[in-house]
Amino acid sequence: MDEAFFISINGVFLICKLFRMKILKKVGKWFLIILVVLNIAILVSGKTYLYKGIANTYLKGRPGPSIDEYQIFENREVKAGSYLAWKKSTRFNSSKIPATLEKNFTDLGTVAYVIIKNDSIIHEQYWDGYDADSHSNSFSMAKTFVGILIGAAIDEGKIKSLDQPIGDFIPQFKEGKNANITIKHLLTMSSGINFDEDYVNPLAYPAQAYYGSEIKELTLGYEAQDEPGKTFKYLSGNSELLGMIIEKATGKTLSEYMSEKLWKPLGAKNAAQWSLDHKDGMEKAYCCFNSNAPDFARIGQLYLDSGKWNGNQLINQEFVMNSIVPADLADEGGRNQRYGYAWWLIPDYKMKNIFYARGILGQYILCIPEKNMVVVRLGKKREKPTGNETPKDVMYYLDAALEMYGN
Secondary structure, three states: OHHHHHHHHHHHHHHHHHHHHHHHHHHHHHHHHHHHHHHHHHHHHOOHHHHHHHOHHHHOOOOOOOOHHHHOEEEEEOOOOOOOOOEEEOOOOOOOOHHHHHHHHHHHOHHHHHHEOOOOEEEEOOOOOOOOOOOOOOOOOOHHHHHHHHHHHHHOOOOOOOOOOOHHHOOOHHHHHHHHOOOHHHOOOOOOOOOOOOOOOOOOOOHHHHHHHOOHHHHOOOOOOOOOOEEEOHHHHHHHHHHHHHHHHOOOHHHHHHHHHHHHOOOOOOOEEEEEOOOOOOOEOOOOOOOOOHHHHHHHHHHHOEEEEEEEEEOHHHHHHHOOOOOOOOOOOEEEOOOOOOOEEEEEEEEEEEEEEEEEOOOEEEEEEEHOEEEEEEEEOOOOOOOOOOHHHHHHHHHHHHHHHHH
């Protein structure tokens, strides 16, 4: 009886095994068919950038880009000049991140946290093997840098004014609704162009621009849909167009102009890397400026000091001040209060008016004028906002700095 029982059980197991193999074969067959169809669709559509995207995200076990993958792209060097070290505060690292916030820092993969107060470095902390010289991607903080370079080009007379039509630099924008778009419209994210700003859809502009190899052609494939200068709508393509305008107006690459107007004069320690769409191609102006926390902090300090650095006026003071107040635009739920000239704004946060640059994975240059403080946080994640509100993690880094060194 026992022997018969075990024979029966073994038979069941054998049947189950054969059934499973059959299912697996069927699933494998359909998977192969789907793979072939998908591959044909990619080749027919010409969207071959998807191969690079999939290889560097899902096949590496993550849903999106990482902060230090600039090596997978061609890059152009943003040269540094004579290094001007930060002065070190007498209170340097005298306070610790509050225990109530420390878990937020680590849970979100913070790799760098630097605080500048009264022109001196007062706190510097790194995690996960990163240090003061580690390069990582600033993502959309690059939009702020491009906005500053527009101010520099106006100072030089390379651009007449913010009201100059972008068609003066980009022929495709000389006619129809496109002809009404000015540089200011791009700078304030009110161009009315039909860029599809979707960070989930792999066919939308951000993914194509990031993993693709022809960013100019891609960007020029969009056009004005709504009246410019009316409504704030955050679109990465606006900043890419600004990059193209700077290149045309100055006769220099973005990296060369960034080096000349900001990186060298600010005394950056390390050369930066700006990712390109292809070898000797165009910078991803909306994204992908790779550097380190102490050098990023120089950008914040420049704007805290109204465009002046080390006694020299690098960017016109009026341009700087206009950059960090809300652009007069409609926004969801009322009037715009959150964006200026490529700077994000937090009006009246604990009786302080914050302006800041931000990247999608929690890259921040946070400026607190009332305390003469710049806070730089770099990391691997952020708390994604559900609507128009400021990402919640911004408050972690502001609150920590204010508690540690606000007095």
